[in-house]
Amino acid sequence: MKTITGIILLTSLVLAPVVRAENAADLQKLMTTGDCVGCDLQDADLRNLDLRGANLEDANLINSKLHNTNLSRANLKGANLVNADMDGVTLRKANLQQAQMRGVLMANADLEGANLRGVDFTLHDGERAILTGSNLRNADLTGAYLRGIKLKEANLVGANLSYTDFSTDYPRNTSAKSAANAAIMAIPFAIPGAVLSVVAEVVIPEASAYNADVSYANLQGARLTNANLQDINLHEANLRNADLQNANLHHAYLGFAEKVSPKFMPLLTKNFLTNQ
Numbered sequence: 240m241k242t243i244t245g246i247i248l249l250t251s252l253v254l255a256p257v258v259r260a261e262n263a264a265d266l267q268k269l270m271t272t273g274d275c276v277g278c279d280l281q282d283a284d285l286r287n288l289d290l291r292g293a294n295l296e297d298a299n300l301i302n303s304k305l306h307n308t309n310l311s312r313a314n315l316k317g318a319n320l321v322n323a324d325m326d327g328v329t330l331r332k333a334n335l336q337q338a339q340m341r342g343v344l345m346a347n348a349d350l351e352g353a354n355l356r357g358v359d360f361t362l363h364d365g366e367r368a369i370l371t372g373s374n375l376r377n378a379d380l381t382g383a384y385l386r387g388i389k390l391k392e393a394n395l396v397g398a399n400l401s402y403t404d405f406s407t408d409y410p411r412n413t414s415a416k417s418a419a420n421a422a423i424m425a426i427p428f429a430i431p432g433a434v435l436s437v438v439a440e441v442v443i444p445e446a447s448a449y450n451a452d453v454s455y456a457n458l459q460g461a462r463l464t465n466a467n468l469q470d471i472n473l474h475e476a477n478l479r480n481a482d483l484q485n486a487n488l489h490h491a492y493l494g495f496a497e498k499v500s501p502k503f504m505p506l507l508t509k510n511f512l513t514n515q
Contacts, residue, residue: 242445245342245400247254248506257511258402262279262281265279265280266278268456269293269295273292273293273294275293275295275298276294276297276298277297278289278295279297280295280298280303281301281302282301282302283300283304284303284304284411285303285304285305285308285309286307287307287372288309289308289309290308290313291309291310291311291312292311292312292313293310293335294313294314295314295318296310296315296316296317297317298315299319300318300323301322303320303323303324304323305324306324306325306328307322307328308325308329309329310329310330311329311333312332312333313330314334315330315333315335315338316334316340317336317337317338319333319338319339320338320340320343320417321367322366322376323337323340323343324343324345325345325348326346326348327347328345328349329348329349330348330350330353331349331351331352332351332378333350333353333495334354335350335353335354335355335358336354336355338358338456339356339358339359340365340368341360341368343360343369344368344369345368345370346370346372346373347371347372348373348374349373349374350370350374351376351377351378352376352377353379355375355379355380355383356379356380356381357382358384359447360386360387362386362387367389368385368388370390370393371389371393372391373390373391373394374393374394375393375394375395375398376394376395380403381400381401381403382402383400383403383404384402384403384404385404386405387429387452388451388452389452390456391452391455391456391457392456393453393456393463394458395457396457396458396459396460397459397460397461398458398462399461399465400468401463401464402464402465403466404466404467405451405453405466405469405470406467407450407451407467407469407470435508445488448473450471451468451471452471452472453471453472454473454478455475455476456473457476458476458477458481459477459481460479460481461481461482462482464483464485464486465486466483466487468486468488469487469488469490470490470491471488472492473505474493474494476493480510
């Protein structure tokens with residue numbers, strides 16, 4: 240028991256200098272009890288720690304460092320993680336419902352089975368949330384705000400993305416709209432594949448820094464019913480058996496996307512040809 244206590248105290252002493260004086264006590268509480276509801280951990284350095292099952296509901300983790308930290312089954316409901324560095328973090332079956340995650344860095348994170356209902360991943364100070372290569376298999380993102388998010392090469396197999404909002408977080412460029420409308424009129428309606436590709440080439444460059452990027456992602460069997468996918472980049476994404484019922488795909492880019500179900504082709508064509 241003395242050895243364990245010594246390790247905890249040593250860890251706390253190492254971490255304490257990198258946090259503000261006013262939240263040192265909260266950091267100590269987290270390290271010793273794992274229960275830190277509403278704690279102020281802004282700017283805290285929590286890299287490479289084992290915080291499995293920790294209770295951080297409503298905690299302030301703005302600008303915190305959680306690189307390679309294990310937060311599996313942790314409770315982060317309502318936590319503020321704006322601009323947190325979470326590359327390589329493990330959040331398997333964690334509860335992140337209603338968390339603020341604007342501008343987070345989460346490349347290669349593991350969020351398999353996590354509860355991400357109502358999470359806000361929208362742009363923050365021009366910075367997008369980056370989840371490149373992350374694992375969100377079977378994660379629940381119902382109603383999440385995903386504007387400008389980068390999910391390139393992410394695994395979203397079986398994920399629930401119903402009622403999510405991927406739309407561009409910045410006003411669309413008027414000249415781009417005019418160019419897109421002209422392009423639509425010039426393309427034969429009998430070639431929906433051409434419509435999907437050419438319209439995207441006209442529109443996406445105008446705001447590419449702010450469009451959600453889900454290119455090369457695996458969305459096999461994902462549920463996207465009633466999702467707002469306007470302006471999204473789904474280039475070479477795997478959409479096999481994905482449910483796009485009632486999804487808004489206005490000006491989305493589906494170039495070479497795999498296996499879009501034939502039953503959704505009329506929906507895709509309609510979205511592209513009526514957004515004028």
